[in-house]
Amino acid sequence: MLNAKSEIQKDTFEPASDNLSERSSILTEMFRKALFRNRVQLVGGILFAIGTPLIFRFGFDQLPINSSALSNTIVGSIFALTCGFFFFRRLIDYPGTEGIAYAIPIFAVTYGATVIVFLFLRLDYSRYLLGASYFLTVVWFTCISIGMVRLRTLRIGIVPGGSANALLSLPSVKWREIREVSEPTENLNAVVVDLDHSFPTEWERFITETAVSGTPVFDVKHLRETLTGRLEIEHLSENTLGSLNPDHMYLRGKQAIDRVLALLVIVLLAPFFAIIILAIQLDSPGPAIFRQKRMGYRGSIFTVYKFRTMRAEQVGSVDDRDRAITKAEDDRITRLGHFLRRTRIDELPQVLNILRGEMSWIGPRPEAVPLSMWYEKELPFYRYRHIVHPGISGWAQVMQGHVASTDEVLEKLHYDFYYIKNFSPWLDILIVLKTIRTILTGFGAK
Known part of the structure; x- marks a missing residue:
């Protein structure tokens, strides 16, 4: 599910402390940006969870490349880790959900399914490598989740007018009230606006330019729903009924x-x-x-x-x-x-x-x-x-x-x-x- 949370968390990181040197600040920001990228998490997980036990067991120069059991296990582990990562990312997009508590059960399902496939097809596989891969996968994504929780701080700008200011009471977000149309928005993860409110022409132009420049713009109702897991309904409109019809x-x-x-x-x-x-x-x-x-x-x-x-x-x-x-x-x-x-x-x-x-x-x-x-x-x-x-x-x-x-x-x-x-x-x-x-x-x- 692609929602506001997944959009605004792509580069959610704190600015480096003023006490750090400029070089350390740049490196810190690069690390924090990388931590939130899906490809970094996935490729890093594969290298850590599969590469580490291989090197520990066989060393760099003694890998039994021709072993069918080892090849099957490597392919199966990559498949289990990739599928688990896909499920993992989909689930933690929902409000109030952090990945720390879900790495063990999610990857247990995908690795367990891999074992069932091996047994059903009667394929040889390495129990050591598969077990070690599962354990290190859980460790990797648990650490990733802890890092995301500690480093993630959403910085969201609020366009004045309507009910947008009601969001200021929501925790875990650094809100910034935008007072002038000339204020920069490059350092914000998103901008929220009450689209039911009638804005002057200059503010309508500001909202349009903000969206065109690449900063996500969300309606206040959509963002509140994304952050809280609650659907605010004052009255049932035609659009509301359509969005509430289940599949x-x-x-x-x-x-x-x-x-x-x-x-x-x-x-x-x-x-x-x-x-x-x-x-x-x-x-x-x-x-x-x-x-x-x-x-x-x-x-x-x-x-x-x-x-x-x-x-x-x-x-x-x-x-x-x-x-x-x-x-x-x-x-x-x-x-x-x-x-x-x-x-x-x-x-x-x-x-x-x-x-x-x-x-x-x-x-x-x-x-x-x-x-x-x-x-x-x-x-x-x-x-x-x-x-x-x-x-x-x-x-x-x-x-x-x-x-x-x-x-x-x-x-x-x-x-x-x-x-x-x-x-x-x-x-x-x-x-x-x-x-x-x-x-x-x-x-x-x-």
């Missing part, structure tokens, strides 16, 4: 994949489900499976299944709005329930909903019917989130966590709309990785 081809393909994965999970985890059911019944009286009416795809009502985490007599009726909201440190949650909620194991029975086509693995969380009806009265456009299947995990959950108040739900709605607008396999993969982090850290659990 129906991917929607259908995703549903088929969802059902296949759900069937595999049910078969593989059936013994684990039985253990959890037994543990719940031993922990507190009542049924092990909790059922509740939720609002789903296109506003249809369905019954969602979860492992029970609250005392059965206090779960409450679906008509009770207050009881449908789980608050922090809710005294209805059982001892085992706290663990199930923190690890998200309580959500696993929803694979039945996925198998029935009522839910997806990834999508906006389905709300209880009384809550959904309440939100529809309180929040404009809330019902539009039902244009895609609800999911076990979603963009709002991994970015915001559990919510209860109306203000928090409105914030959640902005994240849901961002997901719908950017509906793609790349965003779903990122949500899966963030969900794994959520499971390990318990972020947002109630």
